[in-house]
Amino acid sequence: MMGRLGKAAMLGTAMLSLSACVQTRQIADLQFTPPQGDYKLLVMRPDVTVGSVKAGGLTEPRADWTETARTHLVTALRAQQAGRGGQTTILDRRDALPGVSADMVAELERLHNAVGSSIALHKFMGYELPTKRGRGLDYTLGEEAVKLGRATNYDYALFLYAEDSFADGGRVALQVLGIAGCFVGFCAPNIGGGGQSAYASLVDLRTGEVVWFNVLQAGSQVAGIKFGDIRKPEGAAQLVERLLGRMKPGRDVRRAQAAAGQNK
Amino acid sequence: MLAGAGAALVAAPASARIRPGSMQPLIGPGYKPVDTDEKGLWAQMERVEEEVAGSNLLIKDPELNRYLQGLIGRVGGPAAKDMRIYLARVPEFNAMMFPTGFTVFFSGLLLRMRDEAQLAGVIAHEASHFLLKHQIRSWRDMKRKTNIFAALAMAAGVAGGATGTYTGDLVRLAELGTMLTLFRYSRQLEAESDALGLKLIADAGYSPISMSETWDQLITELEWSARERRKRVRRDFSLFSTHPAPRERLRDLDLSAREYAVAGKSYERGRERYLQALQPIRQTLFEDQVRLNDPGASQYIVETLAKDGWNGQLLFTRGEIHRLRNGQAHQQAAALNYAQAVTYPDAPADAWRWHGVMLMKQGREAEGRTALQRYLAMAPNAPDAPFVRQMIQS
Numbered sequence: 001m002m003g004r005l006g007k008a009a010m011l012g013t014a015m016l017s018l019s020a021c022v023q024t025r026q027i028a029d030l031q032f033t034p035p036q037g038d039y040k041l042l043v044m045r046p047d048v049t050v051g052s053v054k055a056g057g058l059t060e061p062r063a064d065w066t067e068t069a070r071t072h073l074v075t076a077l078r079a080q081q082a083g084r085g086g087q088t089t090i091l092d093r094r095d096a097l098p099g100v101s102a103d104m105v106a107e108l109e110r111l112h113n114a115v116g117s118s119i120a121l122h123k124f125m126g127y128e129l130p131t132k133r134g135r136g137l138d139y140t141l142g143e144e145a146v147k148l149g150r151a152t153n154y155d156y157a158l159f160l161y162a163e164d165s166f167a168d169g170g171r172v173a174l175q176v177l178g179i180a181g182c183f184v185g186f187c188a189p190n191i192g193g194g195g196q197s198a199y200a201s202l203v204d205l206r207t208g209e210v211v212w213f214n215v216l217q218a219g220s221q222v223a224g225i226k227f228g229d230i231r232k233p234e235g236a237a238q239l240v241e242r243l244l245g246r247m248k249p250g251r252d253v254r255r256a257q258a259a260a261g262q263n264k
Numbered sequence: 265m266l267a268g269a270g271a272a273l274v275a276a277p278a279s280a281r282i283r284p285g286s287m288q289p290l291i292g293p294g295y296k297p298v299d300t301d302e303k304g305l306w307a308q309m310e311r312v313e314e315e316v317a318g319s320n321l322l323i324k325d326p327e328l329n330r331y332l333q334g335l336i337g338r339v340g341g342p343a344a345k346d347m348r349i350y351l352a353r354v355p356e357f358n359a360m361m362f363p364t365g366f367t368v369f370f371s372g373l374l375l376r377m378r379d380e381a382q383l384a385g386v387i388a389h390e391a392s393h394f395l396l397k398h399q400i401r402s403w404r405d406m407k408r409k410t411n412i413f414a415a416l417a418m419a420a421g422v423a424g425g426a427t428g429t430y431t432g433d434l435v436r437l438a439e440l441g442t443m444l445t446l447f448r449y450s451r452q453l454e455a456e457s458d459a460l461g462l463k464l465i466a467d468a469g470y471s472p473i474s475m476s477e478t479w480d481q482l483i484t485e486l487e488w489s490a491r492e493r494r495k496r497v498r499r500d501f502s503l504f505s506t507h508p509a510p511r512e513r514l515r516d517l518d519l520s521a522r523e524y525a526v527a528g529k530s531y532e533r534g535r536e537r538y539l540q541a542l543q544p545i546r547q548t549l550f551e552d553q554v555r556l557n558d559p560g561a562s563q564y565i566v567e568t569l570a571k572d573g574w575n576g577q578l579l580f581t582r583g584e585i586h587r588l589r590n591g592q593a594h595q596q597a598a599a600l601n602y603a604q605a606v607t608y609p610d611a612p613a614d615a616w617r618w619h620g621v622m623l624m625k626q627g628r629e630a631e632g633r634t635a636l637q638r639y640l641a642m643a644p645n646a647p648d649a650p651f652v653r654q655m656i657q658s
Binding site (some may be wrong): 049051054055056057058060061062063064066085103106170174177178180181184185186187188 | 300301304305306307308315318403406409410411412413414415418419421422424425426428534627
């Protein structure tokens with residue numbers, strides 16, 4: 001016996017459950033194999049920002065949350081890489097690398113910013129370039145990256161970006177009002193607010209090429225429901241695991257492995 | 265209720281002039297934020313300053329930067345020592361202050377200033393944004409208004425749902441009203457900066473009328489520019505403008521200067537000092553401006569700066585403006601200007617080259633060769649020296 005209240009509750013639950021998800025998608029060079037053995041990884045300054053979403057929809061940056069999140073992310077990164085073998089260094093200042101000027105690091109950061117945006121646009125947002133079809137991840141940071149590799153002896157460089165935001169009290173209250181409105185005919189259950197987005201980009205410093213790229217989106221269209229909180233150690237570890245923990249080889253390598261598996 | 269709010273804001277009258285004497289800085293030396301939202305803003309701005317400081321658009325001449333830093337020290341109020349000033353090579357009249365106390369000035373602004381007092385006026389205006397905490401106030405205003413709007417819109421929706429009425433149009437009107445108040449607040453803050461800026465430069469001994477002069481110059485430049493292009497001046501001002509209309513600023517600054525200036529006190533202009541400080545880059549600034557291909561504006565700038573006296577550099581620039589235009593009349597005007605420019609001791613080498621070329625074109629070959637030889641003597645390693653040598657020999 002479903003009263004009007006029961007129906008509304010069911011509808012609301014259905015909307016809530018459909019309105020949140022965690023998505024990752026990785027793209028790699030056709031010949032990419034994940035780093036293994038005794039490799040040296042340089043993690044560039046992680047770009048982290050955490051903010052608070054206000055009732056009106058503006059996201060206000062929070063310095064304290066950002067610092068906490070950055071610390072936890074760095075710890076989680078170290079732990080995750082320690083489990084994989086190889087040596088990892090995480091950069092915290094541009095001039096912290098011996099033998100390399102701060103300017104060179106700055107130039108690489110800016111270049112990667114541009115290249116990363118292109119990758120995001122052409123590989124993840126659907127504006128595919130016809131000349132790059134079927135060629136895996138066909139992007140490079142060029143000679144500067146190779147120079148950096150030679151000067152510092154690192155094999156790989158990892159660029160990381162993580163953004164998280166949380167709905168504040170006012171936003172959650174507005175969300176509640178929106179759901180309550182469902183009972184009187186003005187239904188606004190998905191005003192959203194808060195969510196995580198992150199990317200990780202692996203550059204092979206021996207060739208300068210971007211060999212692997214992964215994007216993570218975790219968000220809820222219902223303000224107040226969270227999917228991981230990078231201000232906490234567990235949340236940061238979860239982000240790192242989702243982003244870096246399931247690195248798959250490139251398409252050609254996977255096909256070769258599958259064929260070898262079949263032929264046994 | 266919401267509809268009324270929207271309509272009232274559309275019909276709002278122009279705001280009253282803010283009196284300089286009533287303005288006080290809100291921060292002192294060594295200011296650091298304590299509120300959470302302001303700390304967040306500052307943290308973000310650190311990254312921005314890092315990128316600005318490393319930009320390849322910056323003019324890094326150490327003497328000039330020292331001069332600008334000194335100037336900001338004189339008119340920057342109590343927090344003057346905390347402010348940083350970056351000079352970017354952009355040929356436009358603009359300057360901006362960021363929440364953490366660093367400011368970026370465009371080189372086009374330096375070109376247009378006639379003396380130190382005018383530049384001090386702009387510096388003081390920008391410094392006032394920092395001294396009056398405009399950025400965080402603006403952010404808080406935006407936050408408050410969008411929060412209120414979202415809550416009211418939701419409430420209106422729910423109420424409408426409960427009573428069976430459609431409130432969508434009212435909500436849209438309220439949204440417009442909200443946006444208009446955001447812009448009006450921005451204009452108010454800009455007017456505050458004008459007022460405090462005037463007070464700061466007058467107290468530092470600079471002629472306060474210089475600020476209204478700057479606006480007069482800018483307005484006229486836009487008119488000359490439009491006239492040459494046979495267009496009407498873009499009346500950019502509207503209810504959506506972030507700054508008050510230029511004429512309104514001109515009028516208010518003029519009134520404020522007359523009111524605030526102390527009768528009988530002698531204020532300085534600092535013209536000589538300014539021209540000397542600018543000397544290393546002034547030729548570049550003229551070139552950048554001429555290359556914008558806006559002859560009306562470039563002409564106005566040259567004529568305005570020439571009010572303090574013509575010299576070789578100004579006449580050469582006027583020649584360049586004409587030379588790059590089509591038609592016999594302009595080419596002849598260019599030739600005349602070059603001929604006049606080279607009679608001054610400060611004529612740049614390029615003036616001699618173009619003077620020589622123009623003479624050759626007129627058939628006055630001997631004089632042309634002499635001028636070109638003078639060019640080669642002044643700039644023996646110029647990129648076109650081989651061509652010029654060939655012109656002389658042929």
